Amino acid sequence: MAKSISHIGDFIEQTSKRNKDSAILNVLSVSNSQGFIQQSEQFENRIVASDDTSNYKIVARNDFAFNPARINVGSIARLTTFERGIVSPMYICFRTKNNLFPEYLDYFFESKRFFAEIQKRLEGSVRQCLSFEGLCNIPLCIPTVEVQQQIGKRLSTLAKEIKLEIDFLELLQRQKRFLLHQMFI
Structure with missing residues (x-):
């Protein structure tokens, strides 16, 4: 077809x-x-x-x-x-x-x-x-509406997980800067 x-x-x-x-x-x-x-x-x-x-x-x-x-x-x-x-x-x-x-x-x-x-x-x-x-x-x-919804939900979930990882990385970088600053006071 x-x-x-x-x-x-x-x-x-x-x-x-x-x-x-x-x-x-x-x-x-x-x-x-x-x-x-x-x-x-x-x-x-x-x-x-x-x-x-x-x-x-x-x-x-x-x-x-x-x-x-x-x-x-x-x-x-x-x-x-x-x-x-x-x-x-x-x-x-x-x-x-x-x-x-x-x-x-x-x-x-x-x-x-x-x-x-x-x-x-x-x-x-x-x-x-x-x-x-x-x-x-x-x-x-x-694709069908059902498949579109599945794709949309999966991509949204991945985007949220990526944002969480980026936010966590930012927190680790801030912690590193703080600790380095404390070491050299």
């Missing part, structure tokens, strides 16, 4: 609900290393957001967003740290449909294959950008 080629666009839908009444005040940015963060964290001591945020796009938990001009450096993320927030109108926002587990797509976005596919689809001469259509045209193999 031949495997059919699917594309990301078969499994996502673009969102662009606006903050019309300016009710949501949580202005977010997408960092290439930390994912969604409050804009005040990314731009310390500067207010980058417009005074009028009524045109900003609303993102909810498990929605994705990316800066079209910075996706080539990894500025794409899934909202997991807040229930909702708003992002600049320049961001492209989308969510997965029911047949795609958001965590599965999240890990795909961290893969070398995804970055290679992005490079093929960047447009522009001075500042290269990826359009929503370009994102939608990226090929994607999708």
Whole structure:
């Protein structure tokens, strides 16, 4: 049986609900290393957001967003740290449909294959950008939802274990510095 080629666009839908009444005040940015963060964290001591945020796009938990001009450096993320927030109108926002587990797509976005596919689809001469259509045209193999969930859970567990090991290493390094300092007082 031949495997059919699917594309990301078969499994996502673009969102662009606006903050019309300016009710949501949580202005977010997408960092290439930390994912969604409050804009005040990314731009310390500067207010980058417009005074009028009524045109900003609303993102909810498990929605994705990316800066079209910075996706080539990894500025794409899934909202997991807040229930909702708003992002600049320049961001492209989308969510997965029911047949795609958001965590599965999240890990795909961290893969070398995804970055290679992005490079093929960047447009522009001075500042290269990826359009929503370009994102939608990226090929994607999708296993069953159950397998996607298993993969997502395993990768999440591994990520947590790696973080624990990194935190433990940091504690050991601090202990070493302390002990060396105590030896030579």
